[in-house]
Amino acid sequence: MIQAIAFYLFATLVLASGVLTIVARNPVHSVLWLILAFFNGAGLMLLVGAEFLAFLLIIVYVGAVAVLFLFVVMMLNIDFAELRAGFVKNFPLGIAIALVLLAELVLGVGAYRAGALDLGTADGMAAPLAGESNIENIGALLYGRYLFLFESAGIILLVAMVGAIVLTHRGTRSPRGQQNIARQIARKPSEATVNTKPEIGQGVEL
Amino acid sequence: MTQTFMNWGMTHEWAWFTATIAGILLIALPLMLAVAMIIYADRKIWAAMALRRGPNVVGPFGLLQSFADGLKVFLQETIVPSASNKGLFLIAPIITFTVALAAWAVIPFNSGAVLSDINVGLLYILAISSLGVYGVVVSGWASNSKYPFFSAMRAAAQMISYEVSIGFILICVVLWAGTFNMNGIIEAQRGHGFGIVNGFFFNLLLFPMWVMFLISSLAETARAPFDLTEAESELVAGYQTEYSSMSFALFWLGEYANVLLMCALNAILFFGGWLPPLNIDLIPWFDVPGWIWLFAKILFFFFVFSWIKATVPRFRYDQLMRLGWKVFLPLSLAFVVIVSGYLMFTRYG
Numbered sequence: 015m016i017q018a019i020a021f022y023l024f025a026t027l028v029l030a031s032g033v034l035t036i037v038a039r040n041p042v043h044s045v046l047w048l049i050l051a052f053f054n055g056a057g058l059m060l061l062v063g064a065e066f067l068a069f070l071l072i073i074v075y076v077g078a079v080a081v082l083f084l085f086v087v088m089m090l091n092i093d094f095a096e097l098r099a100g101f102v103k104n105f106p107l108g109i110a111i112a113l114v115l116l117a118e119l120v121l122g123v124g125a126y127r128a129g130a131l132d133l134g135t136a137d138g139m140a141a142p143l144a145g146e147s148n149i150e151n152i153g154a155l156l157y158g159r160y161l162f163l164f165e166s167a168g169i170i171l172l173v174a175m176v177g178a179i180v181l182t183h184r185g186t187r188s189p190r191g192q193q194n195i196a197r198q199i200a201r202k203p204s205e206a207t208v209n210t211k212p213e214i215g216q217g218v219e220l
Numbered sequence: 221m222t223q224t225f226m227n228w229g230m231t232h233e234w235a236w237f238t239a240t241i242a243g244i245l246l247i248a249l250p251l252m253l254a255v256a257m258i259i260y261a262d263r264k265i266w267a268a269m270a271l272r273r274g275p276n277v278v279g280p281f282g283l284l285q286s287f288a289d290g291l292k293v294f295l296q297e298t299i300v301p302s303a304s305n306k307g308l309f310l311i312a313p314i315i316t317f318t319v320a321l322a323a324w325a326v327i328p329f330n331s332g333a334v335l336s337d338i339n340v341g342l343l344y345i346l347a348i349s350s351l352g353v354y355g356v357v358v359s360g361w362a363s364n365s366k367y368p369f370f371s372a373m374r375a376a377a378q379m380i381s382y383e384v385s386i387g388f389i390l391i392c393v394v395l396w397a398g399t400f401n402m403n404g405i406i407e408a409q410r411g412h413g414f415g416i417v418n419g420f421f422f423n424l425l426l427f428p429m430w431v432m433f434l435i436s437s438l439a440e441t442a443r444a445p446f447d448l449t450e451a452e453s454e455l456v457a458g459y460q461t462e463y464s465s466m467s468f469a470l471f472w473l474g475e476y477a478n479v480l481l482m483c484a485l486n487a488i489l490f491f492g493g494w495l496p497p498l499n500i501d502l503i504p505w506f507d508v509p510g511w512i513w514l515f516a517k518i519l520f521f522f523f524v525f526s527w528i529k530a531t532v533p534r535f536r537y538d539q540l541m542r543l544g545w546k547v548f549l550p551l552s553l554a555f556v557v558i559v560s561g562y563l564m565f566t567r568y569g
Contacts, residue, residue: 069343077350088361147339
């Protein structure tokens with residue numbers, strides 16, 4: 015019974031916060047509703063027993079990606095009324111993207127149901143490593159059967175990251191002085207200070 | 221505990237529900253008391269290092285100082301700035317406080333004495349602690365004031381930077397222990413050093429990880445020397461500037477509960493948690509309950525935190541970022557490779 019209550023709670027909250035993400039007037043509120051949607055999505059994943067994916071969703075999306083969203087949205091002074099003006103114009107495009115995503119979902123689930131992807135059955139009976147936690151199962155799949163797909167996804171992400179750094183990197187150093195921390199730490203009192211005993215009325219030559 | 225309630229004639233579901241609620245209260249209430257006392261201890265240690273007396277008026281040795289402070293903020297008026305975003309302004313301290321308490325659900329106090337013994341305990345801690353940044357960021361934005369906003373920006377960048385290296389450090393520990401379960405990690409440390417020392421710190425590959433984890437946990441909880449989010453010489457009080465009364469107190473409690481959590485993580489991941497320090501039955505060494513060992517280790521690490529706060533000057537922001545991204549990230553990444561390579565040769569090869 016508790017599971018059913020939890021399911022309806024999470025599902026309602028996912029849908030409600032998803033809708034509020036779109037209709038919220040303030041972009042910062044939008045991002046916060048989006049975070050709530052992620053969070054409840056993770057709750058749904060927990061209910062079906064995918065605890066590793068659920069926590070990964072929270073760590074990656076809520077803990078890092080959404081913080082950066084929030085960061086950007088807070089810094090930009092977005093005029094939301096202006097964005098809203100394009101709603102009717104962009105509506106067909108939005109519908110098209112939504113249809114593509116839906117088709118992908120249907121294809122993915124269909125392929126899984128037809129047995130093209132060997133990920134085991136949903137009830138965990140035919141998991142790659144029966145009786146193990148789903149971390150071990152995901153590991154066995156990602157680093158076993160789907161190793162090359164997984165590694166190539168990693169390389170694509172690495173290239174994207176390097177590209178972003180190359181595009182934004184400024185080669186010229188700033189006119190401000192640079193701190194050389196290694197040199198500061200390596201410095202000894204004997205190099206930095208000089209003990210002198212000047213004669214009266216003589217002054218010191220350094 | 222579920223079994224006890226079932227013996228009293230409850231159905232399984234109700235017994236589970238009651239047992240969970242009782243467990244939450246059993247952890248949260250003593251934790252609040254511990255936070256009150258730890259604030260007192262922090263002030264006393266800090267005062268002693270500055271050759272001052274510290275709080276010594278309220279109660280014997282000033283022991284009741286935190287409760288007097290709590291009563292004071294409780295009786296104050298809650299001021300909500302008129303230009304602020306009121307809902308978010310009031311939700312932000314609640315987020316900080318709730319998140320700080322929620323992480324304690326998977327901390328084992330003894331073998332089996334844990335509220336929820338899930339097999340991804342460490343991931344849960346990572347997930348919950350990554351939520352902590354929202355309290356700060358939302359409060360900084362909702363205050364609609366310059367200094368809190370600067371503080372929120374700093375907090376967001378700082379916490380993300382250090383979470384990355386903390387993640388890699390935890391992966392090293394998990395690789396060595398072979399499990400994400402907190403109790404499993406503690407059990408893996410039994411007799412880790414020559415069958416005598418309990419704890420991963422006694423390991424040439426994991427000791428540097430522990431040093432980095434200690435420093436990163438200071439940065440993650442925004443304690444000195446990384447307290448740039450509330451640097452009083454630059455930002456008044458940072459994200460707390462506009463807060464008063466209980467909403468301020470919730471930040472305060474949440475912050476210290478987080479510090480205690482990080483001390484507990486240091487103890488559990490590298491110093492054997494509720495295991496005695498040595499795996500030899502010195503005197504009645506094994507008869508001491510596990511939670512006493514855990515608390516002793518937590519208090520030791522809290523002393524280290526206070527010690528650092530009293531002695532190390534604050535970092536500059538670019539130095540903080542350099543340490544996180546240019547020193548800790550490459551080092552911890554290299555250690556993930558080294559540790560997994562070593563384990564591949566010795567354990568799985």
